[in-house]
Amino acid sequence: MYLSKIRVTLRKSILDPQGKAVEHAIGSLGLLGVGEVRMGKYIELKVDSRNETAARNTTEEVCKKLLANPVMEDYHFEIEKLP
Amino acid sequence: MNTAKVKFGVVVFPGSNCDHDAYYVCKKIFRQDTVFLWHKEADLKDVDVVILPGGFSYGDYLRCGAIARFSPVMSEVVRFANRGGTVLGICNGFQILLEAGLLPGVLLRNASLQFVCKFVNIRVENAGTRFTNGCTEGEVLQIPVAHGEGNYFVDHDTLKHLEDNNLIVFKYSDADGRITDSANPNGSLANIAGIVNQEGNVTGMMPHPERASDPLLRHIDGQKIFRSLIESIISRVEGDVPTYAEIGRS
Numbered sequence: 001m002y003l004s005k006i007r008v009t010l011r012k013s014i015l016d017p018q019g020k021a022v023e024h025a026i027g028s029l030g031l032l033g034v035g036e037v038r039m040g041k042y043i044e045l046k047v048d049s050r051n052e053t054a055a056r057n058t059t060e061e062v063c064k065k066l067l068a069n070p071v072m073e074d075y076h077f078e079i080e081k082l083p
Numbered sequence: 084m085n086t087a088k089v090k091f092g093v094v095v096f097p098g099s100n101c102d103h104d105a106y107y108v109c110k111k112i113f114r115q116d117t118v119f120l121w122h123k124e125a126d127l128k129d130v131d132v133v134i135l136p137g138g139f140s141y142g143d144y145l146r147c148g149a150i151a152r153f154s155p156v157m158s159e160v161v162r163f164a165n166r167g168g169t170v171l172g173i174c175n176g177f178q179i180l181l182e183a184g185l186l187p188g189v190l191l192r193n194a195s196l197q198f199v200c201k202f203v204n205i206r207v208e209n210a211g212t213r214f215t216n217g218c219t220e221g222e223v224l225q226i227p228v229a230h231g232e233g234n235y236f237v238d239h240d241t242l243k244h245l246e247d248n249n250l251i252v253f254k255y256s257d258a259d260g261r262i263t264d265s266a267n268p269n270g271s272l273a274n275i276a277g278i279v280n281q282e283g284n285v286t287g288m289m290p291h292p293e294r295a296s297d298p299l300l301r302h303i304d305g306q307k308i309f310r311s312l313i314e315s316i317i318s319r320v321e322g323d324v325p326t327y328a329e330i331g332r333s
Contacts (some may be wrong), residue, residue, distance in 0.1 A: 014236065017196050017270075066153075069146055069182070071189045072236065 002047045002055035007075040008068045009040035043067055046082070055079050087317045090116040092130030094160070094176075096151050101137035101173065101293060103332075109134075113309055122154040122224070131316050132169045133160050135176025137229070137291055138235040141267045147190065147232050148178035169316065170285045171215060171308075172231055177277070177287030185285050186278055187245070188244055189238035194270025198272035200229040202302070203268050205290055206256040207278045209249050210280050214286045217311035224304040226290040228268055228276075233289040235278075242327065245278060253277035253288055 010016045019037040026034045045062070049055040059077055068075040091109040095102045102119065110117040118128050122140075127133065132254070141150035149158060157179070163186050164170045172180040180186045195200055202225055210220040218224070232318030237245070245251050253276040257266045262274045292305030 014191065014268075015194070017192055017194055021196055028095055066149065067145070069149070071187075072191060083218070 001050065001082040002049055003080040003082050004045050004047055004055065004059040004062075004077050005080065006043040006045070006059065006063060006067060006075060007040055008043065008063075008073050008075045009038060011072055011074050023067050041067075047079075050079065052079055088116050088237060089117070089129045089132060089316045090128075090311045091119045091132045091134060092118050092127055093134045093136055094120045094156055095122060095282075096138065096140035096154065098140045098142055099136050099138035099175070101175075104293040105134050105136045105173070108293045108305075108309060112296055112306070113313060115157065115313060120156055122151070122156045125155040125159045127159050127163055128157075128202055128331060132171065132312055133163060135160070135170065135172040135174060135179050136293075137174030140175055143175075143232075146174060146178075146182065148180075148182040149177075151179045152182040154176075160211065164280075164285050167282065167284050169312065171214060171312070172285075172287035173291055173293065174228075174233070174289055177289055178232065180285060180287040186287050187241050187282055188235055188278070190230075190232050190289070191234040191236050191270075192232050193268070198229075198231040199233070199268045200227070201268070202227045202295075203276075204256050204258050204260075204266060205253040205279055206262065208251045208254055208262045209279065210251070211250060211251050212283055212286065213312060213315035214308055215252060215311050216315055217307045221260055223254065223258060224269075224290075224295075224307065225258075225261075225302060226249060226292055226295045226305050227302075228290050229294075230269070233269040233271065235269075235275040235289075237272065242272060245275075246273075248281060250275075250279050250281065252279050252286055253290070 018039045023037040047055040065077040207218040207222045254274040279286045292308040295302040295305035
């Protein structure tokens with residue numbers, strides 16, 4: 001059994017108004033030097049596969065077909081082997 | 084008097100909330116045959132037009148329209164559309180059409196981050212579609228929007244493709260038809276409010292024509308879209324075109 005830890009983020013070219021709003025809020029905390037806030041999603045799922053390559057392929061397919069919309073989002077994931 | 088009728092199918096997803104409004108306009112205002120299509124049923128009941136209504140299908144989980152796309156009815160809608168069937172997606176329905184790949188692009192969070200619910204002006208950019216042929220090019224319609232994610236976006240090449248092929252059907256404008264930033268309620272690229280596919284049978288739009296179709300509510304510009312559809316479908320079947328007066332006032 002493998003655990004996929006997936007991050008879905010807006011592509012660099014896409015304006016992230018939600019991130020901007022959070023950035024403004026951080027500004028009003030009076031903290032300096034914090035910027036370029038980007039919001040995203042974090043998704044975990046368990047994959048029952050023979051090996052890590054198979055788990056990786058399955059995760060890739062789920063990301064591509066459902067979890068991320070390639071027009072506006074990128075995805076990254078890590079695979080962890082569960083004991 | 085032309086008695087031919089168009090059969091409309093309004094898809095009902097869990098979370099749809101404009102399905103009854105669309106049904107009401109087709110059935111009661113225009114007196115056309117109209118049925119609901121339940122999301123779990125892969126049967127389109129021989130309809131001529133599929134309407135994907137507004138709402139929050141599947142709670143807008145993951146992304147607007149992302150889950151609805153995988154419902155049994157949507158495989159049939161995609162097949163229907165690929166065979167040339169007429170499909171109109173309104174608001175959440177537009178989002179679903181994009182997720183299903185029937186139209187290009189995405190709808191991002193409104194630039195203001197606010198849910199926008201108000202009447203807007205939209206200019207008819209293409210009056211040659213079966214959804215708009217009762218309008219004239221450049222005509223301004225007053226139709227309400229109600230959405231949090233209606234900020235249309237596509238990459239530069241796709242935008243050019245839309246423009247070069249006259250696939251932009253509606254743009255947000257001011258009352259005089261000027262395309263301005265202040266007339267844009269959500270930050271949509273090029274003020275795009277609605278588009279059509281290359282084949283001309285699938286349209287998605289953010290404004291709600293079904294909310295501006297009942298004379299009791301005083302705004303009836305939305306009728307033009309339903310009238311256009313009814314007229315073009317009946318004329319295709321029968322080869323003769325009933326007048327506007329005959330449609331919807333029988």
